[in-house]
Amino acid sequence: MRTLVDLYRGTMRIAVIEQFQYRVANYFYMIGMIAEPVIYLVVWSTVARAQGGSVGGYTPGAFAAYYIVWTLVRNMNIVLTPYAWERRIQRGQLSGELMRPVHPLHFDLAFFMGWKVVAIALWLPIAAILIAAFQPTFSTTPLGVAGFAVALWGGFLVRFFLMWALGMLTFWTTRVSAVFELYFTVELLFSGRLVPLSLMPEWAQQVAGVLPFKWAFGYPIETLIGQLTPEQILTGLAMQAFWILVGIVIVGGVWRAAVRRFSAVGN
Amino acid sequence: MSSTASAIHVSNLRKTYRVPEREPGLKAALRSLLRRKHREIKAVDGISFDVQPGEVVGFLGPNGAGKTTTLKMLSGLLYPTDGEVRVLGHVPSRREKAFLRQITLVMGNRNQLVWDLPALDSFELNRAVYNIPHASFVRARDDFIDLLELKDLVRKPVRNLSLGERMKMEFAGALLHRPQVLFLDEPTIGLDVTMQRRLRNFVAEYNRRTGATVLLTSHYMADVEALCKRVLVIHHGQLLYDGALSGLVERFSAFKTIGVTLEDGSADLSAFGEVMQRDGGRVTLRVPKADTSRVTAQLLSRLPVDDLTVEDPPIEDVIERVFAQEKPQ
Numbered sequence: 001m002r003t004l005v006d007l008y009r010g011t012m013r014i015a016v017i018e019q020f021q022y023r024v025a026n027y028f029y030m031i032g033m034i035a036e037p038v039i040y041l042v043v044w045s046t047v048a049r050a051q052g053g054s055v056g057g058y059t060p061g062a063f064a065a066y067y068i069v070w071t072l073v074r075n076m077n078i079v080l081t082p083y084a085w086e087r088r089i090q091r092g093q094l095s096g097e098l099m100r101p102v103h104p105l106h107f108d109l110a111f112f113m114g115w116k117v118v119a120i121a122l123w124l125p126i127a128a129i130l131i132a133a134f135q136p137t138f139s140t141t142p143l144g145v146a147g148f149a150v151a152l153w154g155g156f157l158v159r160f161f162l163m164w165a166l167g168m169l170t171f172w173t174t175r176v177s178a179v180f181e182l183y184f185t186v187e188l189l190f191s192g193r194l195v196p197l198s199l200m201p202e203w204a205q206q207v208a209g210v211l212p213f214k215w216a217f218g219y220p221i222e223t224l225i226g227q228l229t230p231e232q233i234l235t236g237l238a239m240q241a242f243w244i245l246v247g248i249v250i251v252g253g254v255w256r257a258a259v260r261r262f263s264a265v266g267n
Numbered sequence: 268m269s270s271t272a273s274a275i276h277v278s279n280l281r282k283t284y285r286v287p288e289r290e291p292g293l294k295a296a297l298r299s300l301l302r303r304k305h306r307e308i309k310a311v312d313g314i315s316f317d318v319q320p321g322e323v324v325g326f327l328g329p330n331g332a333g334k335t336t337t338l339k340m341l342s343g344l345l346y347p348t349d350g351e352v353r354v355l356g357h358v359p360s361r362r363e364k365a366f367l368r369q370i371t372l373v374m375g376n377r378n379q380l381v382w383d384l385p386a387l388d389s390f391e392l393n394r395a396v397y398n399i400p401h402a403s404f405v406r407a408r409d410d411f412i413d414l415l416e417l418k419d420l421v422r423k424p425v426r427n428l429s430l431g432e433r434m435k436m437e438f439a440g441a442l443l444h445r446p447q448v449l450f451l452d453e454p455t456i457g458l459d460v461t462m463q464r465r466l467r468n469f470v471a472e473y474n475r476r477t478g479a480t481v482l483l484t485s486h487y488m489a490d491v492e493a494l495c496k497r498v499l500v501i502h503h504g505q506l507l508y509d510g511a512l513s514g515l516v517e518r519f520s521a522f523k524t525i526g527v528t529l530e531d532g533s534a535d536l537s538a539f540g541e542v543m544q545r546d547g548g549r550v551t552l553r554v555p556k557a558d559t560s561r562v563t564a565q566l567l568s569r570l571p572v573d574d575l576t577v578e579d580p581p582i583e584d585v586i587e588r589v590f591a592q593e594k595p596q
Contacts, residue, residue: 003395006398007395007396010391010395011395014381014388014389018383021383092377095344095374096377099343099370099371100367101365101368102364102396
């Protein structure tokens with residue numbers, strides 16, 4: 001256990017140094033990422049005003065709160081994609097990782113955790129500017145803030161494990177990107193990224209409840225902006241725990257077969 | 268040799284790849300949508316050998332001979348199709364942590380260090396990965412920095428290093444945990460002669476100090492000649508030779524070269540053997556091994572010879588001839 005803690009500390013340290021080294025590039029990346037929620041925010045705020053001040057309970061201030069927290073959650077949702085898995089196998093990087101006496105998943109997890117620490121630090125000034133520009137209204141409770149602190153990382157873990165599991169398809173097919181595109185479309189619709197889920201039709205909300213995407217994206221946002229009751233906050237954390245467990249079970253179950261399948265020809 | 272005492276034991280090892288195959292062109296592409304054809308390729312075809320602890324063995328073969336596939340099976344990256352492999356008593360394909368902690372695989376065209384950071388950061392990460400006690404880590408790291416003359420380089424980002432400098436760093440990083448078995452796959456590829464020599468010296472020194480077992484593949488015969496007393500020659504997935512490097516010439520070369528310096532450099536010597544080279548008064552002849560004594564005696568008795576030498580052909584030539592052999596049908 002001490003070895004693993006040492007490994008996580010070491011890898012996170014590397015990630016932090018590496019990301020700070022590219023802080024300007026990271027900033028440009030984050031600023032570029034803001035365009036998407038700002039467009040959604042402007043559109044929905046306009047709709048809310050046109051409809052007498054709110055849509056589905058969201059005022060322009062509530063939309064601003066939603067999409068400002070969105071920018072942080074979106075950053076926390078960035079994990080190792082199947083595209084990176086393809087590159088990792090095609091360039092033979094995985095061979096080197098398999099030579100280490102530690103499961104490669106630990107490196108990825110620790111690396112992205114380190115990256116998230118930097119992302120949060122870099123996000124704070126951006127959030128300050130967005131708050132000043134869009135005047136969000138939060139109805140947050142202390143439980144909401146505490147729940148959000150856990151849910152933010154819980155969402156990261158849900159997406160991390162599921163993306164890792166999806167990425168392992170690369171062991172069986174060399175072009176996993178096509179599958180990922182399909183996955184990504186479903187995720188976009190049912191995660192709360194495009195639009196707050198409470199504005200979606202009832203059936204869509206029910207579907208979103210049984211899929212993992214909402215628990216990685218929309219749920220942490222709603223926790224902080226004060227859209228959820230204490231029971232909903234706790235249920236959400238339980239759902240995150242459930243999906244993290246599902247991800248771990250899939251990764252654990254598939255990994256052995258995946259490594260056996262790994263042919264490493266020419267890599 | 269007893270296989271139980273061997274650092275590496277390989278018996279009847281096979282690896283067969285199943286690869287998709289189709290003719291070129293649109294028609295063939297459409298046909299392959301409905302019915303995919305596959306072909307089985309025997310990359311390694313029943314090889315057996317043992318390597319004793321502390322031995323440095325060269326693994327020779329042309330491209331596609333099965334060297335890298337074998338190394339990958341020995342290091343646990345590939346599952347054998349058939350046969351038995353044991354490295355330090357472990358079955359590599361089980362990828363046990365105790366096994367992975369005792370081996371390393373250095374590939375000449377691979378980078379395992381963090382690209383954007385100084386190598387010192389990667390070394391520190393490797394300390395955590397291999398759970399190296401701090402004192403041992405510092406000792407090994409400083410040792411390698413001295414041996415490989417890395418002092419001015421370890422603080423530079425890896426991306427700013429030359430290929431040779433990077434390879435030295437790769438070696439240092441890969442050996443920090445003091446592995447007992449080193450698999451080196453073309454470690455000097457693309458390096459200049461000086462850097463090749465430096466890395467060779469380093470491997471020899473590591474082997475001398477730690478008694479580690481080394482299995483080395485290289486296309487540079489200078490690497491093999493400097494480090495390996497014993498070589499394995501693999502071709503078309505089969506082991507053609509396992510023995511002393513010097514015995515390779517004996518086994519595969521049916522010829523000797525005779526160098527003759529004559530007073531009259533224009534004399535025609537084609538009656539004595541195949542004229543390989545003519546350089547002023549110096550003529551190099553290739554003659555069948557069995558005829559060497561007779562031809563030498565004739566040259567000395569019939570011609571005004573100033574100097575005469577009898578030599579084995581260069582090892583590169585012998586290897587080239589072995590590699591040129593067609594696959595047995």
